[in-house]
Amino acid sequence: xxxxxxxxxxxxxxxxxxxxxxxxxxxxxxxxxxxxxxxxxxxxxxxxxxxxxxxxxxxxxxxxxxxxxxxxxxxxxxxxxxxxxxxxxxxxxxxxxxxxxxxxxxxxxxxxxxxxxxxxxxxxxxxxxxxxxxxxxxxxxxxxxxxxxxxxxxxxxxxxxxxxxxxxxxxxxxxxxxxxxxxxxxxxxxxxxxxxxxxxxxxxxxxxxxxxxxxxxxxxxxxxxxxxxxxxxxxxxxxxxxxxxxxxxxxxxxxxxxxxxxxxxxxxxxxxxxxxxxxxxxxxxxxxxxxxxxxxxxxxxxxxxxxxxxxxxxxxxxxxxxxxxxxxxxxxxxxxxxxxxxxxxxxxxxxxxxxxxxxxxxxxxxxxxxxxxxxxxxxxxxxxxxxxxxxxxxxxxxxxxxxxxxxxxxxxxxxxxxxxxxxxxxxxxxxxxxxxxxxxxxxx
Amino acid sequence: xxxxxxxxxxxxxxxxxxxxxxxxxxxxxxxxxxxxxxxxxxxxxxxxxxxxxxxxxxxxxxxxxxxxxxxxxxxxxxxxxxxxxxxxxxxxxxxxxxxxxxxxxxxxxxxxxxxxxxxxxxxxxxxxxxxxxxxxxxxxxxxxxxxxxxxxxxxxxxxxxxxxxxxxxxxxxxxxxxxxxxxxxxxxxxxxxxxxxxxxxxxxxxxxxxxxxxxxxxxxxxxxxxxxxxxxxxxxxxxxxxxxxxxxxxxxxxxxxxxxxxxxxxxxxxxxxxxxxxxxxxxxxxxxxxxxxxxxxxxxxxxxxxxxxxxxxxxxxxxxxxxxxxxxxxxxxxxxxx
Numbered sequence: 001x002x003x004x005x006x007x008x009x010x011x012x013x014x015x016x017x018x019x020x021x022x023x024x025x026x027x028x029x030x031x032x033x034x035x036x037x038x039x040x041x042x043x044x045x046x047x048x049x050x051x052x053x054x055x056x057x058x059x060x061x062x063x064x065x066x067x068x069x070x071x072x073x074x075x076x077x078x079x080x081x082x083x084x085x086x087x088x089x090x091x092x093x094x095x096x097x098x099x100x101x102x103x104x105x106x107x108x109x110x111x112x113x114x115x116x117x118x119x120x121x122x123x124x125x126x127x128x129x130x131x132x133x134x135x136x137x138x139x140x141x142x143x144x145x146x147x148x149x150x151x152x153x154x155x156x157x158x159x160x161x162x163x164x165x166x167x168x169x170x171x172x173x174x175x176x177x178x179x180x181x182x183x184x185x186x187x188x189x190x191x192x193x194x195x196x197x198x199x200x201x202x203x204x205x206x207x208x209x210x211x212x213x214x215x216x217x218x219x220x221x222x223x224x225x226x227x228x229x230x231x232x233x234x235x236x237x238x239x240x241x242x243x244x245x246x247x248x249x250x251x252x253x254x255x256x257x258x259x260x261x262x263x264x265x266x267x268x269x270x271x272x273x274x275x276x277x278x279x280x281x282x283x284x285x286x287x288x289x290x291x292x293x294x295x296x297x298x299x300x301x302x303x304x305x306x307x308x309x310x311x312x313x314x315x316x317x318x319x320x321x322x323x324x325x326x327x328x329x330x331x332x333x334x335x336x337x338x339x340x341x342x343x344x345x346x347x348x349x350x351x352x353x354x355x356x357x358x359x360x361x362x363x364x365x366x367x368x369x370x371x372x373x374x375x376x377x378x379x380x381x382x383x384x385x386x387x388x389x390x391x392x393x394x395x396x397x398x399x400x401x402x403x404x405x406x407x408x409x410x411x412x413x414x415x416x417x418x419x420x421x422x423x424x425x426x427x428x429x430x431x432x433x434x435x436x437x438x439x440x441x442x443x444x
Numbered sequence: 445x446x447x448x449x450x451x452x453x454x455x456x457x458x459x460x461x462x463x464x465x466x467x468x469x470x471x472x473x474x475x476x477x478x479x480x481x482x483x484x485x486x487x488x489x490x491x492x493x494x495x496x497x498x499x500x501x502x503x504x505x506x507x508x509x510x511x512x513x514x515x516x517x518x519x520x521x522x523x524x525x526x527x528x529x530x531x532x533x534x535x536x537x538x539x540x541x542x543x544x545x546x547x548x549x550x551x552x553x554x555x556x557x558x559x560x561x562x563x564x565x566x567x568x569x570x571x572x573x574x575x576x577x578x579x580x581x582x583x584x585x586x587x588x589x590x591x592x593x594x595x596x597x598x599x600x601x602x603x604x605x606x607x608x609x610x611x612x613x614x615x616x617x618x619x620x621x622x623x624x625x626x627x628x629x630x631x632x633x634x635x636x637x638x639x640x641x642x643x644x645x646x647x648x649x650x651x652x653x654x655x656x657x658x659x660x661x662x663x664x665x666x667x668x669x670x671x672x673x674x675x676x677x678x679x680x681x682x683x684x685x686x687x688x689x690x691x692x693x694x695x696x697x698x699x700x701x702x703x704x705x706x707x708x709x710x711x712x713x714x715x716x717x718x719x720x721x722x723x724x725x726x727x728x729x730x731x732x733x734x735x736x737x738x739x740x741x742x743x744x745x746x747x748x749x750x751x752x753x754x755x756x757x758x759x760x761x762x763x764x765x766x767x768x769x770x771x772x773x774x775x776x777x778x779x780x781x782x
Contacts (some may be wrong), residue, residue, distance in 0.1 A: 045653070045700070049701070049703075050699060050700065050701045050706075051700035051701045051728075054701050056467050064703075065699070065703065065706060067706060067709075067710065068703070068706055071709075090716075090720050091720055093716070093720070094716065094717035094718075094720035095634070095637075095717075097641065097716070097717040097723075098634065098637040098638045098640070098641050098714075098716060098717050099646050099712075101637070101640045101641050101644055101714070102636060102637035102640040103645075105643070105644045125697060148614050152697055153697050153698075162772045163489070188611070190556070216636070219633075219636075220633045220634070220635075220636045220637050223633040224633055224637075290639045292589045339692060339696060339701060339702055340656065340692075340701070340702045340704060341701050341703050341704060341705075342628065
């Protein structure tokens with residue numbers, strides 16, 4: 001039976017929206033014979049014992065996570081499907097480990113900032129991409145969850161001014177505080193214009209720091225690559241090459257409005273860019289659309305000469321949404337929530353996911369199902385609310401068309417739609433902060 | 445960094461202020477205007493600021509590194525039991541920097557995290573402001589600055605004293621060699637990559653193994669981090685819960701589930717890679733003296749190999765013991781510097 005590789009679906013003309021999934025696709029393309037595996041864009045994180053895709057399903061065994069998949073393929077094929085086994089030198093193995101770690105730890109924050117934290121890129125590119133991949137209503141809470149996780153991960157970098165929502169929030173907070181504090185006690189020096197302040201305002205400082213982050217990622221990698229075709233040797237790729245392809249392609253391919261990541265890489269690290277582009281061509285074979293992954297008839301695909309062995313996911317539409325919501329509910333029930341997996345790679349002790357009641361098998365437990373359904377409704381409502389709430393902070397009633405205009409008229413409490421909310425509409429690659437100031441000046 | 449984030453909206457506010465006050469003035473909970481006017485008159489008089497208390501000079505004479513350690517350990521200069529602190533403690537020792545350690549906790553630090561270094565106040569000029577503390581991420585730069593300053597000072601004094609050509613040549617050469625060892629920022633493409641192994645893979649495994657593995661938490665983390673701070677059982681329970689939750693949250697940032705097996709395996713691979721990088725050399729990157737990378741490795745290996753701590757869940761320790769050169773590296777550094 002063929003191995004099933006489950007991934008998050010395609011986006012930005014790449015076969016997946018997630019770097020680890022892309023890495024896994026590249027690895028299987030290079031290591032496993034094509035007729036031995038299929039690619040399924042199921043987007044169903046509950047499949048994986050680690051709750052993260054990619055996951056590989058081999059009969060009853062499911063393995064989640066890129067490194068675990070590499071190890072599993074190694075044991076399953078007795079070392080035949082292991083790209084790194086050809087490097088007998090221990091220094092090569094050490095380099096693969098070290099640079100993989102370097103890549104994941106430095107590239108992930110950059111992708112987080114570029115695709116999720118930056119409000120502009122998120123609303124114009126990432127969120128719409130998710131809308132195409134996953135059925136209604138899951139797009140209202142899967143992308144925001146991923147976004148808030150990305151924000152947490154990049155918090156320490158102090159670059160949250162990329163995110164217009166937090167900037168507005170902070171502004172609201174300071175405004176509130178200002179109204180409470182007597183005039184004489186308000187510190188005046190905060191409003192003094194400094195050179196650093198001006199630089200920051202024009203986002204020059206932020207750009208500078210982002211560029212430094214990009215350089216920290218690329219410099220060691222480009223030196224390791226040199227003139228070679230792959231990172232270690234000319235002839236054969238390693239698992240590091242697959243991992244790098246996953247992260248670098250997501251940095252280079254998506255067409256986002258704020259292109260700092262791509263621009264810096266193209267201007268400063270052309271070797272790495274050329275390497276990633278040729279890797280995308282080699283492994284993923286040109287543009288991949290959502291329809292390729294979700295609607296395909298397999299026979300048609302092969303005739304059309306598609307490179308990736310797609311198979312349509314079993315769960316679609318409402319059924320998928322039901323499963324996702326159900327799992328979200330269970331995740332929020334305190335006693336059900338298991339965050340620590342002690343032996344997931346052990347196939348005998350099946351993971352937590354299989355011990356959980358599935359929606360169909362719990363029919364015998366009537367009381368449970370009653371409470372669970374109530375909880376489901378409540379949490380689904382909460383999730384929708386939270387999803388909307390988080391994303392629509394800057395929306396006003398008047399943004400909701402005619403009904404909104406009527407409701408806005410009824411809403412005496414709010415002093416009408418704020419003009420400010422319209423400001424962060426961007427054109428071209430103009431930096432966020434600069435644009436805001438200019439727009440206000442025009443009005444005032 | 446947080447200051448930067450705060451500053452941006454503040455500065456932006458100025459041009460916008462006019463438009464915003466109009467919108468934000470109406471609220472159920474807003475202060476009524478007459479009362480607001482009344483309070484705007486306060487305070488009636490503002491006194492000038494008090495001067496900061498100047499400590500007695502002898503106490504502040506040496507540089508002081510504030511770390512997690514016991515009071516006895518602080519006096520003896522024993523290695524800290526926190527890897528982040530031990531890394532910098534070891535680094536300063538390797539650089540032959542005179543300093544004393546002081547027992548402290550996160551609440552004392554200006555950045556909210558230990559270690560931090562309080563430079564010695566220059567005793568002659570008591571008027572000048574006390575030196576500001578140096579957080580851990582600036583220690584390396586600070587040591588370099590101090591060295592350069594000292595070299596520059598000695599150079600100028602030497603030049604002033606004797607203008608003979610011989611006297612000039614000597615400090616020059618000494619300065620250059622000292623500078624080379626002081627900065628010693630050997631740039632190697634592998635430096636960053638292998639450093640990420642320590643900062644992430646090994647740190648993750650260490651976090652799990654110390655805080656989330658119950659036998660280790662009871663045997664090591666509890667007596668070292670929690671017991672000294674309070675004797676109240678309820679507070680102890682709360683603190684230990686908070687510590688564990690923080691460690692869990694840190695690990696959950698990277699994945700939606702903490703995959704213990706994967707974490708341990710990654711740490712084992714990381715130790716193998718570090719062992720391979722060291723090879724048969726004495727110190728990392730073929731240096732003659734141990735540097736920051738050696739300090740970073742030592743910070744973890746010393747704690748893991750410390751029999752006095754009493755690791756119960758020895759998975760990580762065993763992973764380290766497979767590599768004799770890493771064990772020897774730790775022994776040598778411990779013997780030479782602690």
